[in-house]
Amino acid sequence: MKMLINVPERVVADALRGLAAAHPDLLTVDVERRIVVRRDAPVAGKVALLSGGGSGHEPLHAGFVGPGMLDAACPGEVFTSPVPDQMVRAAAAVDSGEGVLFVVKNYTGDVLNFTMAAELAEDEGVQVSTVVLRDDVAVSEDGESAGRRGTGGTLFVEKIAGAAAEEGAPLVRVASVARRVAESTRSFGVALSACSTPARGAPTFDLPPGELELGIGIHGEPGRERRPMMTSGEIADAAVAAVVEDLRPDSPVLLLVNGMGATPLLELYGFAAEVHRVLAERRVAVARTLVGNYVTSLDMAGCSVTLCQADEELLRLWDAPVRTAALRRGR
Amino acid sequence: MKMLINVPERVVADALRGLAAAHPDLLTVDVERRIVVRRDAPVAGKVALLSGGGSGHEPLHAGFVGPGMLDAACPGEVFTSPVPDQMVRAAAAVDSGEGVLFVVKNYTGDVLNFTMAAELAEDEGVQVSTVVLRDDVAVSEDGESAGRRGTGGTLFVEKIAGAAAEEGAPLVRVASVARRVAESTRSFGVALSACSTPARGAPTFDLPPGELELGIGIHGEPGRERRPMMTSGEIADAAVAAVVEDLRPDSPVLLLVNGMGATPLLELYGFAAEVHRVLAERRVAVARTLVGNYVTSLDMAGCSVTLCQADEELLRLWDAPVRTAALRRGR
Numbered sequence: 058m059k060m061l062i063n064v065p066e067r068v069v070a071d072a073l074r075g076l077a078a079a080h081p082d083l084l085t086v087d088v089e090r091r092i093v094v095r096r097d098a099p100v101a102g103k104v105a106l107l108s109g110g111g112s113g114h115e116p117l118h119a120g121f122v123g124p125g126m127l128d129a130a131c132p133g134e135v136f137t138s139p140v141p142d143q144m145v146r147a148a149a150a151v152d153s154g155e156g157v158l159f160v161v162k163n164y165t166g167d168v169l170n171f172t173m174a175a176e177l178a179e180d181e182g183v184q185v186s187t188v189v190l191r192d193d194v195a196v197s198e199d200g201e202s203a204g205r206r207g208t209g210g211t212l213f214v215e216k217i218a219g220a221a222a223e224e225g226a227p228l229v230r231v232a233s234v235a236r237r238v239a240e241s242t243r244s245f246g247v248a249l250s251a252c253s254t255p256a257r258g259a260p261t262f263d264l265p266p267g268e269l270e271l272g273i274g275i276h277g278e279p280g281r282e283r284r285p286m287m288t289s290g291e292i293a294d295a296a297v298a299a300v301v302e303d304l305r306p307d308s309p310v311l312l313l314v315n316g317m318g319a320t321p322l323l324e325l326y327g328f329a330a331e332v333h334r335v336l337a338e339r340r341v342a343v344a345r346t347l348v349g350n351y352v353t354s355l356d357m358a359g360c361s362v363t364l365c366q367a368d369e370e371l372l373r374l375w376d377a378p379v380r381t382a383a384l385r386r387g388r
Numbered sequence: 389m390k391m392l393i394n395v396p397e398r399v400v401a402d403a404l405r406g407l408a409a410a411h412p413d414l415l416t417v418d419v420e421r422r423i424v425v426r427r428d429a430p431v432a433g434k435v436a437l438l439s440g441g442g443s444g445h446e447p448l449h450a451g452f453v454g455p456g457m458l459d460a461a462c463p464g465e466v467f468t469s470p471v472p473d474q475m476v477r478a479a480a481a482v483d484s485g486e487g488v489l490f491v492v493k494n495y496t497g498d499v500l501n502f503t504m505a506a507e508l509a510e511d512e513g514v515q516v517s518t519v520v521l522r523d524d525v526a527v528s529e530d531g532e533s534a535g536r537r538g539t540g541g542t543l544f545v546e547k548i549a550g551a552a553a554e555e556g557a558p559l560v561r562v563a564s565v566a567r568r569v570a571e572s573t574r575s576f577g578v579a580l581s582a583c584s585t586p587a588r589g590a591p592t593f594d595l596p597p598g599e600l601e602l603g604i605g606i607h608g609e610p611g612r613e614r615r616p617m618m619t620s621g622e623i624a625d626a627a628v629a630a631v632v633e634d635l636r637p638d639s640p641v642l643l644l645v646n647g648m649g650a651t652p653l654l655e656l657y658g659f660a661a662e663v664h665r666v667l668a669e670r671r672v673a674v675a676r677t678l679v680g681n682y683v684t685s686l687d688m689a690g691c692s693v694t695l696c697q698a699d700e701e702l703l704r705l706w707d708a709p710v711r712t713a714a715l716r717r718g719r
Contacts, residue, residue: 061623072657321649323466
């Protein structure tokens with residue numbers, strides 16, 4: 058698999074150098090320590106939001122650092138958790154005294170390291186609250202596994218809780234908004250191809266021509282079911298069914314039609330039309346739609362559908378201004 | 389090649405349905421006639437900008453329709469020019485009486501059809517001015533070919549001339565700004581893989597493992613030179629050399645580090661770091677940087693570099709607010 062890289066070992070550092078060069082007005086990047094911080098941090102009187110996780114899901118999380126969303130992101134190696142030291146340093150850099158919310162995707166390494174970091178940061182006097190994303194309905198919650206993975210729903214939590222923090226809400230309130238979003242959000246992903254990590258240089262699993270994988274995660278892991286290739290409409294039927302039957306929304310939803318990285322926007326918008334069709338058939342009203350590559354899996358072809366059941370407050374916070382590398386609205 | 393589509397014949401119509409569903413606040417979409425129009429068009433007292441071209445380059449052009457950029461986009465079939473009838477109808481829909489600027493990429497079919505459309509629109513009383521993009525330095529200007537292709541530079545023209553129109557500049561002035569941008573902009577593209585069109589379902593040319601193509605266009609056509617695989621740094625050396633030696637900028641530039649569609653953002657930001665390194669070595673100052681998939685070639689892996697030498701006025705117009713599906717800033 059050909060890649061636009063120098064050497065696999067430097068992929069994350071190179072990307073952080075590029076991020077620093079492209080967004081000097083917005084970000085302060087510590088390439089060596091792997092910390093991306095909102096340029097004007099710490100913002101006086103404001104609760105800070107901090108997230109992180111393995112690299113390879115860009116623009117998540119560093120592309121969401123800026124006014125109205127995250128204050129800091131801690132990227133790990135590709136598909137590898139960042140370490141507690143990164144998180145503690147980042148928390149200290151963005152804490153204004155109002156505390157820090159950790160936004161964590163539910164993977165064993167991430168949860169472990171963020172938990173440790175929260176303890177260390179609190180030892181240093183930083184008040185920490187944590188929200189864990191478990192939006193992927195493809196993973197069963199039978200108690201045998203580590204539970205549902207955090208995927209596309211992370212964007213909704215970071216945007217909406219970020220807006221609450223920007224408005225000056227205290228930590229307990231920002232955390233409560235974040236948890237409300239997390240509890241109201243579900244995702245389902247589909248892969249048409251496996252992704253290739255720089256270190257491996259080859260697809261992480263074998264997906265033959267003419268087959269797709271339903272219930273895919275964002276780390277190159279296989280999904281829950283392999284099927285002969287389906288049309289865009291059939292994929293929308295399956296993905297929306299999985300999400301809606303779990304979430305059972307009874308009010309308008311925010312919709313994210315997300316690309317896994319290598320699916321052209323032309324196809325993704327066509328898929329968005331099918332998702333809207335299925336939601337209409339199921340009498341689920343859509344309040345807002347976002348289409349694009351936001352929570353990706355390197356060069357994987359495929360898509361995911363995320364729904365967030367939003368009440369009026371969450372909708373207002375979703376619509377609030379945001380200024381990050383990957384998501385901008387208003388001001 | 390697996391694709392997220394229903395049937396190849398419906399790819400463009402499906403994408404337009406999705407665009408309409410996702411952006412009801414921003415766009416009016418005539419799916420049957422393939423016309424995407426800014427929702428509040430015609431805007432009284434404002435010159436309108438209209439562009440179009442083959443589909444497969446998304447978000448170009450429809451993703452750039454909205455306040456501060458285009459008033460209308462006319463998508464053709466994949467890699468196929470739109471027809472004059474689309475353009476004439478779109479021009480009539482967006483003309484407020486102040487005239488319409490056609491933004492055209494230099495391909496034989498596009499130029500022919502936009503020229504015919506300009507005549508027809510003028511017969512109907514719409515004043516039309518045209519700017520043609522020829523930014524791709526990979527094509528020689530020896531007089532034998534149709535001349536240089538329009539590629540990534542289109543984004544700069546649409547954004548900057550769109551801002552001038554939004555400020556109320558008359559048609560002659562908007563056209564003059566657009567031509568100034570076009571003349572000050574150069575691009576160079578590199579493919580790591582060929583793209584596959586929905587109709588063909590297979591790569592448009594053969595690019596073996598271990599080789600890349602320098603000087604690639606955005607329509608799946610081969611480039612000007614095939615080479616053994618290069619590092620990100622070596623690709624930046626080659627691409628920036630081609631652009632800078634043609635443009636010879638003597639003041640700060642706007643930089644677009646563009647993905648061709650399937651290259652992960654992680655790699656694209658790493659490449660942006662190398663482009664910044666090469667520009668610094670060549671003593672070219674960078675005023676602004678945009679990194680992302682903006683002028684694509686379906687599922688092609690690769691990238692392009694576009695530089696626009698911007699004076700203070702062009703820089704101010706680049707920074708002006710814009711609200712489109714794919715590019716937002718301010719307000």
